[in-house]
Amino acid sequence: MLLIAAAGMLAVAAIAQTAAAGLVQVGDAVAFGSLVALGELLRITLPGNRESAPIAAGGALGYALLLGIGNKPAVQSALQVIVITAGGMIVGALPHLAAGRPAKLAGMASRLIAVACVAFVFRPLAPTPLIRQHWWLALAVMALLVVLAWFVDAVFGALIRAEELRARFSVALWDELRVQLPLGTAVGASALLIAFSSEVMGLAAVWVFTGPLLVSQVAFRRYVGIRTTYLETVRALSRMTEVGGYVEAGHSRRVSRLAAAIGRELGMSETDLDELEYAALMHDIGQLALRDPIPGGATVLVSPADQRRIAELGADVIRQAGVLDQVADIVKRQSEPARGPEPSPPVASRIIKAANAFDDLVGNSADRDRASAALERLRLDIASEYDPGVVEALSKVVGRRALSRA
Amino acid sequence: MRRLSRTAWAYIAAVVIAACVLLARGPFAKVDLFELGVLALLFLVCDSTPTPLMTRSSAWSPSSSATLASVVLLGPVGAAIVGAVSALSVRRGLHVTQRLFNGGMYALSAYAAGWTFVSLHGHVGVPGRSSFPAVIGPFAGAAAVHVIVNHGLVAGVLRLTSSGTGAGRKARPGLDLALMLSDLGYAAFGLLIAALWSVVGAFAAILVLIPLFVARWAIGQYAAQRQAYEATMAALCKAVETKDFYTRGHSERVSRGSSMLAREIGMRADRIEAITYAGMLHDVGKLGVPTKVLQKTGSLSEEEYAAIQLHPMRGLEIVREIGFLDEALAGIMHHHERIDGRGYPLGLAGDEIPEFARVIAVADAFDSMTSTRSYRGARRIDEAVAELRKWSGTQFDPALVDAFVTALQRDGWERPAPVTPPSSPADGVTAQDHDDPTAPLRIVESR
Numbered sequence: 001m002l003l004i005a006a007a008g009m010l011a012v013a014a015i016a017q018t019a020a021a022g023l024v025q026v027g028d029a030v031a032f033g034s035l036v037a038l039g040e041l042l043r044i045t046l047p048g049n050r051e052s053a054p055i056a057a058g059g060a061l062g063y064a065l066l067l068g069i070g071n072k073p074a075v076q077s078a079l080q081v082i083v084i085t086a087g088g089m090i091v092g093a094l095p096h097l098a099a100g101r102p103a104k105l106a107g108m109a110s111r112l113i114a115v116a117c118v119a120f121v122f123r124p125l126a127p128t129p130l131i132r133q134h135w136w137l138a139l140a141v142m143a144l145l146v147v148l149a150w151f152v153d154a155v156f157g158a159l160i161r162a163e164e165l166r167a168r169f170s171v172a173l174w175d176e177l178r179v180q181l182p183l184g185t186a187v188g189a190s191a192l193l194i195a196f197s198s199e200v201m202g203l204a205a206v207w208v209f210t211g212p213l214l215v216s217q218v219a220f221r222r223y224v225g226i227r228t229t230y231l232e233t234v235r236a237l238s239r240m241t242e243v244g245g246y247v248e249a250g251h252s253r254r255v256s257r258l259a260a261a262i263g264r265e266l267g268m269s270e271t272d273l274d275e276l277e278y279a280a281l282m283h284d285i286g287q288l289a290l291r292d293p294i295p296g297g298a299t300v301l302v303s304p305a306d307q308r309r310i311a312e313l314g315a316d317v318i319r320q321a322g323v324l325d326q327v328a329d330i331v332k333r334q335s336e337p338a339r340g341p342e343p344s345p346p347v348a349s350r351i352i353k354a355a356n357a358f359d360d361l362v363g364n365s366a367d368r369d370r371a372s373a374a375l376e377r378l379r380l381d382i383a384s385e386y387d388p389g390v391v392e393a394l395s396k397v398v399g400r401r402a403l404s405r406a
Numbered sequence: 407m408r409r410l411s412r413t414a415w416a417y418i419a420a421v422v423i424a425a426c427v428l429l430a431r432g433p434f435a436k437v438d439l440f441e442l443g444v445l446a447l448l449f450l451v452c453d454s455t456p457t458p459l460m461t462r463s464s465a466w467s468p469s470s471s472a473t474l475a476s477v478v479l480l481g482p483v484g485a486a487i488v489g490a491v492s493a494l495s496v497r498r499g500l501h502v503t504q505r506l507f508n509g510g511m512y513a514l515s516a517y518a519a520g521w522t523f524v525s526l527h528g529h530v531g532v533p534g535r536s537s538f539p540a541v542i543g544p545f546a547g548a549a550a551v552h553v554i555v556n557h558g559l560v561a562g563v564l565r566l567t568s569s570g571t572g573a574g575r576k577a578r579p580g581l582d583l584a585l586m587l588s589d590l591g592y593a594a595f596g597l598l599i600a601a602l603w604s605v606v607g608a609f610a611a612i613l614v615l616i617p618l619f620v621a622r623w624a625i626g627q628y629a630a631q632r633q634a635y636e637a638t639m640a641a642l643c644k645a646v647e648t649k650d651f652y653t654r655g656h657s658e659r660v661s662r663g664s665s666m667l668a669r670e671i672g673m674r675a676d677r678i679e680a681i682t683y684a685g686m687l688h689d690v691g692k693l694g695v696p697t698k699v700l701q702k703t704g705s706l707s708e709e710e711y712a713a714i715q716l717h718p719m720r721g722l723e724i725v726r727e728i729g730f731l732d733e734a735l736a737g738i739m740h741h742h743e744r745i746d747g748r749g750y751p752l753g754l755a756g757d758e759i760p761e762f763a764r765v766i767a768v769a770d771a772f773d774s775m776t777s778t779r780s781y782r783g784a785r786r787i788d789e790a791v792a793e794l795r796k797w798s799g800t801q802f803d804p805a806l807v808d809a810f811v812t813a814l815q816r817d818g819w820e821r822p823a824p825v826t827p828p829s830s831p832a833d834g835v836t837a838q839d840h841d842d843p844t845a846p847l848r849i850v851e852s853r
């Protein structure tokens with residue numbers, strides 16, 4: 001919220017100032033503004049539901065870093081860069097609003113502030129002889145600024161996510177940097193290309209170097225699309241055990257949600273959380289191979305040998321896919337006690353073990369006494385079966401849930 | 407490396423010798439050593455990180471941008487040297503002959519491009535602001551010649567080596583238009599590298615290629631994710647089949663059959679993809695039917711029959727949340743409807759039945775008939791085709807049956823390996839199958 005307010009104020013101040021001073025080099029400004037608008041129109045969603053507008057970011061950064069178009073040097077002020085970027089963003093967001101999609105102000109605000117940082121540093125530098133005469137100095141400064149923009153954007157993104165998902169900020173920042181790295185590199189390189197080649201090729205450069213970004217963007221969109229379908233499919237097929245009468249309705253999904261919350265509480269990174277979610281969704285898939293369903297499907301109540309057999313059957317099924325060996329391992333070791341003679345199972349397995357037991361005991365009920373009784377029972381087994389840290393995180397998650405329900 | 411025919415050897419030797427002669431002749435006057443080094447390195451980097459193509463033996467890389475940049479910056483001989491560097495590629499698994507041929511082939515095509523550039527009055531050297539519109543014409547000519555010579559030489563060697571061994575690989579020796587176009591696109595970036603050279607020197611190469619490499623990386627990620635997705639779905643569907651001994655592999659075969667038929671009737675690519683998934687998932691709802699009903703020996707009571715009739719709906723219930731085309735969902739829900747309206751769950755008839763469902767119905771019945779069941783062995787393909795024809799018009803869409811038969815003749819059909827039933831005491835055999843038109847379910851009328 002604060003972020004959006006800050007960006008809004010920045011934009012308003014810039015507009016007021018520029019309105020007083022007037023726009024310079026209007027034609028070029030309009031070209032870059034329309035590129036930003038186009039990029040904002042073609043926003044994509046990165047893995048983990050992150051908004052991104054690579055073309056808009058590339059165009060805006062390119063405008064901030066512009067040295068000159070053809071033979072004439074670029075003289076726009078930092079404030080004009082902000083005005084053009086903000087204007088382009090607003091124009092590009094309008095169709096989204098008209099189509100009933102949310103405008104996603106937070107993402108726009110963080111992009112605008114990142115561009116503003118670059119513009120405030122570089123615009124005063126651009127006309128200095130030092131930058132104009134030494135291309136390598138210009139290149140170094142620009143590269144540095146582009147990295148700065150990427151970092152600023154990631155920090156804001158991480159702040160937003162840490163608040164939304166209750167993740168730790170350091171973990172969120174790391175995830176953010178990792179996810180944004182490939183596209184960020186492409187955006188940064190394109191911005192540099194636009195800035196430099198405009199001197200040689202004129203405005204044509206702006207459109208030429210949008211090409212590869214567009215290709216990356218299309219590929220990313222398809223990549224994210226298939227990822228989403230993948231998760232949806234695993235979620236849907238995890239319900240096979242429910243329809244088959246092996247487990248209680250909604251069990252797999254509740255366990256996966258609980259497991260993800262515990263994992264986040266324990267500060268797991270996004271890649272690990274994804275694996276955890278897949279494993280949690282499929283943790284009971286081994287039951288499909290049983291001739292007769294376990295009464296109530298509650299694996300916590302059957303003998304350890306049977307638990308182990310179900311886990312191994314499930315792992316076999318998953319291993320057949322050939323691409324989820326890590327997940328198969330998590331599923332396989334979910335039945336092992338947290339502290340036993342063997343090397344202790346991965347933390348994801350321990351989380352699933354606890355989350356599964358909790359859900360088997362509590363089910364879909366929202367009864368607080370039942371939840372605390374189940375927690376008590378898990379605590380009794382801390383010495384051998386369950387990981388104390390995981391059970392602590394579980395009780396925190398459950399406690400928070402009870403609060404939000406009340 | 408497979409053994410090569412004599413013509414193939416002669417061809418490769420000719421290419422390599424021609425390249426060596428051109429390189430030896432020079433002149434090297436205009437070749438700037440620093441530029442040459444950078445471009446050769448660039449070429450190597452591009453060439454060593456190719457995107458694998460469908461056929462494992464060939465691969466495709468954005469190296470043409472490096473070659474074309476050297477055409478402008480260095481001229482024909484310099485470009486040929488850059489191309490020849492391909493022989494040093496760090497790509498693994500390349501035989502010496504392959505390396506030599508690659509080097510010769512790239513050198514020849516680069517020289518041809520450079521020669522075209524010069525004959526069209528292109529100016530060799532770092533282009534400045536003034537040379538801009540004028541350089542585009544000669545460059546376009548050079549790029550076109552490069553792509554044509556390059557693909558021509560490769561097509562030649564592919565034809566010679568594949569016919570020489572007579573291997574049954576489905577490689578299409580010939581010119582791939584899409585590939586040529588993308589190479590042309592990469593070649594265009596060569597001009598951009600050359601243009602930026604005047605501003606940022608050698609960094610131009612790196613800057614131009616970063617977005618390209620990211621784009622390729624993203625495409626690779628997409629392909630990998632998609633493969634993972636399909637494998638996972640297949641594995642989960644197999645999990646459903648473990649319970650029933652006789653239906654193992656059924657989902658995958660129905661999926662293959664459905665896509666075969668869909669291709670035969672000329673469906674769009676995205677619909678073919680959707681029907682492949684729908685075929686895979688068509689029977690997940692069977693999990694909701696108790697095993698003892700599915701494997702029951704005697705006649706079914708009306709309730710039991712109702713439970714079986716419900717399985718397409720159960721399947722729909724499971725897969726509804728996947729972001730599929732609605733068509734795929736309709737295909738799963740209606741795959742047991744009959745053209746004469748006597749199917750289930752809704753009793754739709756004729757064109758009311760969604761196309762996906764009609765396609766899956768044919769593939770489903772065909773696979774069920776050609777695989778072993780507890781009450782009979784697997785039918786031969788011609789017997790199963792005869793049965794399909796017999797039920798065409800009552801149970802199946804006649805047009806689809808015809809198309810399926812055509813597709814069968816073209817692609818063939820892999821029947822599942824005959825199963826030996828488990829050695830459980832045969833206390834009576836199920837002579838009924840919900841998928842098999844020749845052994846319909848028997849229902850006891852309760853009234």
